[in-house]
Amino acid sequence: MPHTIKKQRPFMDLSRYISKNHLFSGVSSDVLAPFLEAAQIRREEKGKFIFIQGDKAEWFYLIIDGWIKLFRDTIDGNEAVVDVLTAGHLFGESAIFDNGIYGYGAQLLEPTQYIMLPSSLLKTAVASDQKMAMNMLQVMAQHRRQQSMEIEHLNMQNAPQRIGCFLLRLCPVDVKGSVTLHLPYDKTLIAARLGMKPETFSRALATLKKDANIRVQGAMVIIGNIQELVDYTCNHCSNKFPCDDL
Amino acid sequence: MPHTIKKQRPFMDLSRYISKNHLFSGVSSDVLAPFLEAAQIRREEKGKFIFIQGDKAEWFYLIIDGWIKLFRDTIDGNEAVVDVLTAGHLFGESAIFDNGIYGYGAQLLEPTQYIMLPSSLLKTAVASDQKMAMNMLQVMAQHRRQQSMEIEHLNMQNAPQRIGCFLLRLCPVDVKGSVTLHLPYDKTLIAARLGMKPETFSRALATLKKDANIRVQGAMVIIGNIQELVDYTCNHCSNKFPCDDL
DNA sequence: CGACGTATTGACTCGGCTCAAAACCTGTGG
DNA sequence: CCACAGGTTTTGAGCCGAGTCAATACGTCG
Numbered sequence: 121m122p123h124t125i126k127k128q129r130p131f132m133d134l135s136r137y138i139s140k141n142h143l144f145s146g147v148s149s150d151v152l153a154p155f156l157e158a159a160q161i162r163r164e165e166k167g168k169f170i171f172i173q174g175d176k177a178e179w180f181y182l183i184i185d186g187w188i189k190l191f192r193d194t195i196d197g198n199e200a201v202v203d204v205l206t207a208g209h210l211f212g213e214s215a216i217f218d219n220g221i222y223g224y225g226a227q228l229l230e231p232t233q234y235i236m237l238p239s240s241l242l243k244t245a246v247a248s249d250q251k252m253a254m255n256m257l258q259v260m261a262q263h264r265r266q267q268s269m270e271i272e273h274l275n276m277q278n279a280p281q282r283i284g285c286f287l288l289r290l291c292p293v294d295v296k297g298s299v300t301l302h303l304p305y306d307k308t309l310i311a312a313r314l315g316m317k318p319e320t321f322s323r324a325l326a327t328l329k330k331d332a333n334i335r336v337q338g339a340m341v342i343i344g345n346i347q348e349l350v351d352y353t354c355n356h357c358s359n360k361f362p363c364d365d366l
Numbered sequence: 367m368p369h370t371i372k373k374q375r376p377f378m379d380l381s382r383y384i385s386k387n388h389l390f391s392g393v394s395s396d397v398l399a400p401f402l403e404a405a406q407i408r409r410e411e412k413g414k415f416i417f418i419q420g421d422k423a424e425w426f427y428l429i430i431d432g433w434i435k436l437f438r439d440t441i442d443g444n445e446a447v448v449d450v451l452t453a454g455h456l457f458g459e460s461a462i463f464d465n466g467i468y469g470y471g472a473q474l475l476e477p478t479q480y481i482m483l484p485s486s487l488l489k490t491a492v493a494s495d496q497k498m499a500m501n502m503l504q505v506m507a508q509h510r511r512q513q514s515m516e517i518e519h520l521n522m523q524n525a526p527q528r529i530g531c532f533l534l535r536l537c538p539v540d541v542k543g544s545v546t547l548h549l550p551y552d553k554t555l556i557a558a559r560l561g562m563k564p565e566t567f568s569r570a571l572a573t574l575k576k577d578a579n580i581r582v583q584g585a586m587v588i589i590g591n592i593q594e595l596v597d598y599t600c601n602h603c604s605n606k607f608p609c610d611d612l
Numbered sequence: 613c614g615a616c617g618t619a620t621t622g623a624c625t626c627g628g629c630t631c632a633a634a635a636c637c638t639g640t641g642g
Numbered sequence: 643c644c645a646c647a648g649g650t651t652t653t654g655a656g657c658c659g660a661g662t663c664a665a666t667a668c669g670t671c672g
Binding site for chain 1: 619620621
Binding site: 552553554564565567568569572584 | 650651652653
């Protein structure tokens with residue numbers, strides 16, 4: 121008795137993933153239809169570059185599962201990690217309305233499934249459909265707010281505080297007291313994401329253990345008391361916890 | 367149509383300033399009209415807060431002349447300067463499509479004239495007019511790119527390089543060799559804008575004099591050779607000079 | 613078990629911050 | 643014209659956080 125092969129039934133699967141993304145929420149099905157038609161689903165191996173900085177932005181992307189990183193390479197050979205994204209996240213969409221050139225590269229961190237959608241479709245859909253336009257604007261505006269926060273964090277918070285902030289954003293919103301969570305990806309990568317070196321990350325995590333009642337066991341982190349961590353972390357920030365961004 | 371009487375400024379003045387802003391470029395006059403109707407022009411003194419972080423975003427703003435700063439206050443009483451803007455710049459428009467709350471405060475750095483426009487109008491105009499929507503999206507996307515650059519700079523460049531980058535962006539695009547320019551506002555403020563302390567700014571400027579062939583006389587800066595400054599500044603960045611961002 | 617990638621630890625350097633003082637401007641009133 | 647007051651900018655000394663380089667521990671997979 122053959123069991124289901126899940127990679128098939130592409131159209132329905134795509135539909136689910138695409139339409140439930142906020143960009144398409146409340147959008148009529150005839151606006152949605154061409155996206156479903158044109159969508160291509162891909163599964164690629166770790167390390168694959170989906171695109172690099174400077175490429176023409178002919179597609180934008182939606183992650184189904186797995187992890188990718190957005191990055192920029194500097195002239196002297198360093199790499200800045202712009203963002204790390206997973207299921208449900210959209211990327212590459214911003215360049216479409218700017219200069220049509222990706223401002224960063226995108227690389228898979230592990231085997232990852234994603235959907236690619238044509239930029240041209242997004243452009244026309246946004247131009248012709250009000251709801252799409254408003255959704256797109258909202259996505260952009262939220263991104264801008266996130267980026268503002270990021271800039272503030274880099275300016276105002278030190279390494280342990282940036283990690284604390286990162287951990288707090290991993291917590292479910294409503295909990296109080298103690299929380300156990302595990303880090304979504306490599307510590308090295310988290311470090312890069314937070315704009316610090318792995319060694320600094322390691323030491324900063326150690327000071328959190330000492331000063332903010334945190335326990336760490338490999339990738340598992342136990343926050344003894346959320347409020348304590350907030351007190352330690354959020355003073356140099358302009359947002360009161362819980363921050364509504366992410 | 368109703369002809370409203372504005373007590374201080376005739377209709378035409380506003381029209382010039384508003385319609386030449388990129389947000390309204392190519393927009394039909396009947397879409398533009400309600401903005402011109404509803405626009406209010408203001409002139410206020412240095413120090414005045416136009417709004418503060420957390421206010422409801424009922425207006426967005428266009429600067430006619432003068433200077434303003436956008437800033438965020440942290441819980442422990444520090445201030446992060448988000449941006450410094452002057453004639454032709456737009457601000458407060460992002461919150462409208464996000465959560466309707468300003469993410470920063472805005473304060474005048476000197477006597478400044480500005481126009482305030484109702485958020486509600488922007489929202490409806492963007493929802494009903496394709497060109498407005500595309501313009502707004504473009505404004506947003508460009509802002510996002512700028513912010514990305516800012517994050518990269520904070521991460522990768524040291525103080526002298528950040529100043530060098532700032533100076534290079536003040537240069538006219540096509541010049542080569544030597545350039546004379548003067549700083550648009552206080553060194554203290556530039557320092558804050560670049561995420562450093564005034565003392566650091568001063569010292570960093572001194573090292574630029576030494577290492578990158580710069581001369582400084584008060585607010586006047588003479589770049590001996592642009593290429594030399596580029597070589598000194600741009601290595602840790604992912605953009606090749608001239609950066610197309612602002 | 614060995615081997616490789618990831619994570620931690622140690623010793624050192626250096627950049628930027630702090631606090632404090634001096635130098636420089638610029639406008640004001642005598 | 644000078645003296646003074648206020649703000650801005652510079653300079654100095656000392657400290658601390660984060661980066662670097664190098665070595666060691668840890669884990670997981672073969």
